[in-house]
Amino acid sequence: xxxxxxxxxxxxxxxxxxxxxxxxxxxxxxxxxxxxxxxxxxxxxxxxxxxxxxxxxxxxxxxxxxxxxxxxxxxxxxxxxxxxxxxxxxxxxxxxxxxxxxxxxxxxxxxxxxxxxxxxxxxxxxxxxxxxxxxxxxxxxxxxxxxxxxxxxxxxxxxxxxxxxxxxxxxxxxxxxxxxxxxxxxxxxxxxxxxxxxxxxxxxxxxxxxxxxxxxxxxxxxxxxxxxxxxxxxxxxxxxxxxxxxxxxxxxxxxxxxxxxxxxxxxx
Amino acid sequence: xxxxxxxxxxxxxxxxxxxxxxxxxxxxxxxxxxxxxxxxxxxxxxxxxxxxxxxxxxxxxxxxxxxxxxxxxxxxxxxxxxxxxxxxxxxxxxxxxxxxxxxxxxxxxxxxxxxxxxxxxxxxxxxxxxxxxxxxxxxxxxxxxxxxxxxxxxxxxxxxxxxxxxxxxxxxxxxxxxxxxxxxxxxxxxxxxxxxxxxxxxxxxxxxxxxxxxxxxxxxxxxxxxxxxxxxxxxxxxxxxxxxxxxxxxxxxxxxxxxxxxxxxxxxxxxxxxxxxxxxxxxxxxxxxxxxxxxxxxxxxxxxxxxxxxxxxxxxxxxxxxxxxxxxxxxxxx
Numbered sequence: 071x072x073x074x075x076x077x078x079x080x081x082x083x084x085x086x087x088x089x090x091x092x093x094x095x096x097x098x099x100x101x102x103x104x105x106x107x108x109x110x111x112x113x114x115x116x117x118x119x120x121x122x123x124x125x126x127x128x129x130x131x132x133x134x135x136x137x138x139x140x141x142x143x144x145x146x147x148x149x150x151x152x153x154x155x156x157x158x159x160x161x162x163x164x165x166x167x168x169x170x171x172x173x174x175x176x177x178x179x180x181x182x183x184x185x186x187x188x189x190x191x192x193x194x195x196x197x198x199x200x201x202x203x204x205x206x207x208x209x210x211x212x213x214x215x216x217x218x219x220x221x222x223x224x225x226x227x228x229x230x231x232x233x234x235x236x237x238x239x240x241x242x243x244x245x246x247x248x249x250x251x252x253x254x255x256x257x258x259x260x261x262x263x264x265x266x267x268x269x270x271x272x273x274x275x276x277x278x279x280x281x282x283x284x285x286x287x288x289x290x291x292x293x294x295x296x297x298x299x300x301x302x303x304x305x306x307x308x309x310x311x312x313x314x315x316x317x318x319x320x321x322x323x324x325x326x327x328x329x330x331x332x333x334x335x336x337x338x
Numbered sequence: 339x340x341x342x343x344x345x346x347x348x349x350x351x352x353x354x355x356x357x358x359x360x361x362x363x364x365x366x367x368x369x370x371x372x373x374x375x376x377x378x379x380x381x382x383x384x385x386x387x388x389x390x391x392x393x394x395x396x397x398x399x400x401x402x403x404x405x406x407x408x409x410x411x412x413x414x415x416x417x418x419x420x421x422x423x424x425x426x427x428x429x430x431x432x433x434x435x436x437x438x439x440x441x442x443x444x445x446x447x448x449x450x451x452x453x454x455x456x457x458x459x460x461x462x463x464x465x466x467x468x469x470x471x472x473x474x475x476x477x478x479x480x481x482x483x484x485x486x487x488x489x490x491x492x493x494x495x496x497x498x499x500x501x502x503x504x505x506x507x508x509x510x511x512x513x514x515x516x517x518x519x520x521x522x523x524x525x526x527x528x529x530x531x532x533x534x535x536x537x538x539x540x541x542x543x544x545x546x547x548x549x550x551x552x553x554x555x556x557x558x559x560x561x562x563x564x565x566x567x568x569x570x571x572x573x574x575x576x577x578x579x580x581x582x583x584x585x586x587x588x589x590x591x592x593x594x595x596x597x598x599x600x601x602x603x604x605x606x607x608x609x610x611x612x613x614x615x616x617x618x619x620x621x622x623x624x625x626x627x628x629x630x631x632x633x634x635x636x637x638x639x640x641x642x643x644x645x646x647x648x649x650x651x652x653x654x655x656x657x658x659x660x661x662x663x664x665x666x667x668x669x670x671x672x
Contacts, residue, residue, distance in 0.1 A: 124556065145558035156556055162549035164616035165542070173546050174557030176539045185540040188533075 072099035074136065075239045075271050076121070076152070081130035083116055090116040091127075092295040098240060103262060103272045105282040105303075107315050108292035114275050117292065118242050122154035123147035134239070148174070153233035157244040160229040163218035168198035170217050171232045201235050223254025230261045234268070241265055243274035247281060259285050279311055293317055361610050361622040363661045368629045371654070375636030382639050385514035391635050392517060393586070396524035398598060399627040400579040402605045403531045403620065404572030409603075409611050410535065410618025411568050412548035413462060413469040417454060418576035418602060420480035422595030425451055425577030426584030427484050430493050440502050447577060454480060455573030459566030477599065484592040492591040496584070507585035520582045527575070532620045544568070548615025604651070605630050608658045629654070 076098040083091040091113050098104055108114045119125040121132065123144040132139050134150050141147050147154065154160075161170050169176075177194055178187035198213040217225060226246055233241045243262070247255045262285050265272050276282060282289060283303060291299040291314040299314040375382040401418050408415055425447045432443040454476060461472045496503075508519040535541040546554040547561045555561050576595075584590040607613050608629060609622025633654060637647050 122556070143558070144556050148558050154556060156552070160553050160556060162546040162553050162616065164549035164612075165546055169542055169546075173542065173554065174559050176542055178539050183538075185543065186534070186538050188537050189539055189542065 072102065074098070075100050075134065077133040077136075078117075078121065079131045079133070081117065081120060081132075082128045083120055083125060084128060089295055091120065091130075094130075094292065094295060094297050096290055096297050096300075098271045098273060100239075100271055101266055101269050102287045103266050103274070103285050104288045104290055105286040106273055106275045106290050106292065107279070107282065107311065109315060111294075112292040112315075113295040114292055115244065116295075118154065118244060118273065118275065121147065121152060121240075122156075122242060123152075124154075124156075145174075148236075151236075151239035152242065153236065153238035153240070154242040155226070155229045155233055155244065155246060157248060160232075161217045161225055164216055166214045166216055167202070167211060167220075167228055168194050168213040170228060171198050171201060171213075171235065175236070201231055204231075221254065223250050223257060226250065226254070226258050227261065230258070230265070234265060234270070238270060240271045240273060243272065245275055245277070247276065247278060255281070279308060282311070283308070289314075291315055361619050361625060363665060364609050364622055364625040364629065364658060367654075367658060367661070368625050368632070371629060371632055371636070375632065375640060378636070378640035382636055386516075387635065387639070389516040391631055392515070392521060394635075395627060395631050396518070396520040397579045397583045398602055398605065398631070399524050399624070400520075400527055400582070401572070401576045401598065401602045402623045402627050403527055404568070404575035405602050406606050406609075406611050406618050406620055406623045407531065407535060407544060408565075408568045408572050409606055409613065410548045410615060411544045411565055412551065412615030413565055413569070414473070414603060414613075415455075415458060415469065415569060415572045415576075416473040416599045417458065417476035417480050418572060419595040419598035420477045420484065421451055421454055421573050421576040422580035422583070422598055423590075423592055424454075424480050424484040425580045426590040426594070427488055427493065427592055429581065430496060430584065430590045431487060433498075434493065434496075440498070440500060444502065444581070447581065448574065451574045451577035452570050455570030456566060458573065459569030462569070463562035463565050481592075481596075488592040490592060492589055494589075496588040496590075503585050506582050509586075518582075518586060520586065523578070523582065528620060528624060535618055535620055540564070545616055545618065548612075548618070550616070601630060601651075604655050608655055610662055 074097055079095050081091050081094045094117055106114050120127045123141045123146050126142045177190040179190050180187050195213055202211055246258050262272055286303050289301040381387055429443045429447040432438040433440045458473055458476055461467055462469045543559045543564055551561055605626035606623050609626030611618040637650055638644055
């Protein structure tokens with residue numbers, strides 16, 4: 071029996087009159103890669119934002135390793151070992167790689183000074199270089215270089231390394247391969263697999279179903295604010311997944327073949 | 339990742355790093371400006387004139403320090419010029435007309451500055467109105483309050499020396515130069531600002547908030563609180579500068595500091611701090627403050643009509659911004 075790291079029960083979240091999440095439930099295990107799929111507006115982003123503390127839930131319960139927890143802010147989530155890499159927004163472009171890697175958890179001297187404490191620059195630089203070496207990108211990158219000088223793939227790698235360094239239990243990636251080139255996409259997917267090897271649980275949102283079949287163990291499908299299907303990658307196929315996303319009847323799709331599938335997808 | 343080169347990229351030498359720093363081009367221009375004025379009029383570098391420049395410098399410079407931190411966090415404050423007037427006007431009114439002890443009056447003045455900054459900060463961060471609109475409205479309110487409580491007239495001359503007055507605006511002679519204690523305030527506050535922005539944990543947060551607010555928040559940085567405190571700091575520094583100025587000339591005027599907000603922002607961006615946030619330099623602001631001060635002083639000395647002053651200031655600011663933009667572009671390409 072795999073060890074459960076995170077469970078969400080009956081999560082509800084509304085923005086005004088829009089019910090973005092209505093009774094969404096899911097469970098994540100140690101050392102697995104789970105893909106979160108769904109059409110635009112299905113509630114995927116709201117769901118991960120509620121787990122990462124950006125949009126606290128209206129109601130529902132989150133459990134970490136079986137213990138009920140409350141997540142009201144990004145800090146709460148980070149402290150519980152939930153690291154999130156938001157789409158395009160996880161790094162500060164003007165800051166150096168080292169400062170980004172430790173943003174919010176800067177090594178300091180004279181810690182009793184609180185936010186006025188001086189940064190421990192040698193440690194910051196040393197730790198950053200060690201981390202970059204560990205994830206295999208140190209050869210090309212200077213820890214003091216500002217993030218805006220990096221390519222999209224390098225930025226994703228930096229964001230992912232940051233999530234790995236604090237031994238997060240759950241790492242959430244929001245469309246990690248968006249806007250990346252082919253090689254960069256492959257290196258990000260390789261990272262995702264490495265995180266699984268290291269025992270982390272990875273939850274990632276994507277629109278590219280081929281990436282899902284390349285790395286994921288399990289698929290969770292959302293529709294209209296609810297989790298509507300859970301599929302094991304090894305036991306399913308593209309057609310089943312696509313029909314689960316669009317909500318079309320699988321049997322109908324099978325009968326109508328590819329033409330029907332295309333028509334249904336376009337509607338979504 | 340993709341590349342296989344074994345050696346890390348050569349770290350640029352200190353010299354070439356300095357050459358590319360935004361402060362450096364500002365410094366070069368400052369030297370050119372100073373040299374031009376020195377050649378244009380020999381009195382420019384006379385002890386009396388240098389003393390004059392150094393007497394004025396801290397007053398806008400102190401505000402510019404707060405503005406640099408605030409701009410780095412991605413916000414600005416247009417109400418500083420008005421606070422520059424309201425703080426000393428309130429303090430002197432209380433002390434002269436209401437018979438309040440000067441120490442207590444100064445504390446009340448401080449409280450007014452804190453309140454103005456806190457309201458600015460809360461409206462910007464919690465209500466989500468742009469700092470341009472919030473602080474523009476605050477400018478009108480604060481300037482209006484200063485005019486109303488004085489009925490539009492300057493206060494009568496301050497004629498009571500004391501340790502607090504000396505602390506704010508005492509003067510002393512150093513060789514041929516006449517210097518004011520405000521210079522110590524400015525030096526100490528500059529050192530403190532450099533420490534805060536470049537060496538302290540808070541500085542990392544300030545830059546991160548200005549560079550990418552949502553990324554900073556996602557890392558648990560309390561972005562709103564930091565911004566509110568920076569608004570308060572800027573307001574308090576504007577009040578302090580106003581107090582220093584009023585006690586130096588022994589008079590408070592409700593129209594003092596008119597237009598200072600734009601001059602201070604000009605100092606800061608001329609120094610190389612990005613108006614869009616994320617990149618701030620206190621040393622650059624120091625250069626910017628010197629530059630605008632020297633221009634204001636030198637232009638009059640070399641015989642340009644005072645009314646033409648703003649043409650030069652505007653042109654020099656534009657030249658500086660073009661230079662910074664070209665350097666940034668060049669950086670991005672390399």
